[in-house]
Amino acid sequence: MTRALTPIEGLLFDKDGTLFDFARTWNNWSAGLLADLAGDNAALLERLAAAIDYDLDQKAFLPGSIAIAGTTAEIAEVLVAHLPAYSAASLEAYLHQTSAEADLAEAVPLPPFLDGLRTQGLRLGVMTNDGTHSTRRHLERSGVFDHFDKVICCDSGYGAKPAPDPLLAFATAMTLPPAHVAMVGDSLHDLQAGRAAGMVTIGVLTGMAGPEQLAPFADVVLPDIGHIPAWLAE
Template structure:
């Protein structure tokens, strides 16, 4: 079926996950632990982050879970902040992360817009972080819809935020593609009745995504050729 609209996940999809978030997490854990190595190790274990490699493990909840869920996992080891403060801190910290786009984003998104496609972003990060990052990448204005886990539509893998995009953009779910790097993204797409494009710029391997996707591509840059198939 033709694709009229594309809804993108953010981390691991528009931005390369490891290149963007591995270093950020090392600094975050150092800041939150305040020099307490035991707390740092406990937090790293809670989010499945390898301190020696300075890298997330493939089973980390950070890959697909919401900002709220990450805060809840870290909260027992952060005595100097309550949960609400920690949730806000994570969102503010993520908003300033050093971004590594998966492809040159402006040119890629402009090529989709030139084809008449409607574009959106749905992330389990906070909406403020998403908009800040997209603005810093110079592409916020390409999207008709940007939502996070705190935008009032829920979080993936529930279909509600995806359907909110379709309603806001005036597009049919069946003619919309959900583009993401995790099972959460693709399961949400299936539940919403969307076409599903998996990409390999996150932590998941092709074999993990393939059973849940219509197509698995190396990165988002291959989408125009797929649409012209």
């Protein structure tokens, strides 16, 4: 059954896999990160890769990887068990610092895309399970940090997806009913949080999940965020 959708006045975007293509941004970068952490220890490299479901041969994350939708703290927690030289906190800090400088692959050219949405009077936000340091750095490097009315991260004090709380915080800050906001994301965490918040849910295929996985939780599944304006016009 198709849900009856209300007029959309705000768009809340996930970051990795949504604003930025997940595989093109993070697959090769993660291979380098794991190699740096393991040093010359091949057995350790294999253990680290297995801990986050990363295929060393394909240089790609497996669909169930915690790295796709988990917080940086959650990723650090599973890796640190194999890295006694680190604490969970120090490894999390290292991940934030190094990931902030990753080569970013925008899903679409972001400045003109976001400019177009703003000219329609839409309120725009980001809600990511990444941390504040790397999120701000990514958005600033792409020239779009100031395009968003509010940026919420896993360490902003509202919790993390799939809980609806950070999504509701955006709606409250924008003085919009949740039903008038669309959560845009590439993972089940994104869409489940959107549904729990009472928002419209838009799935995109620039992450690691396929349409068959996203469809049960999405009001629409689009190839990428660039298709949103046409969908809104319908």
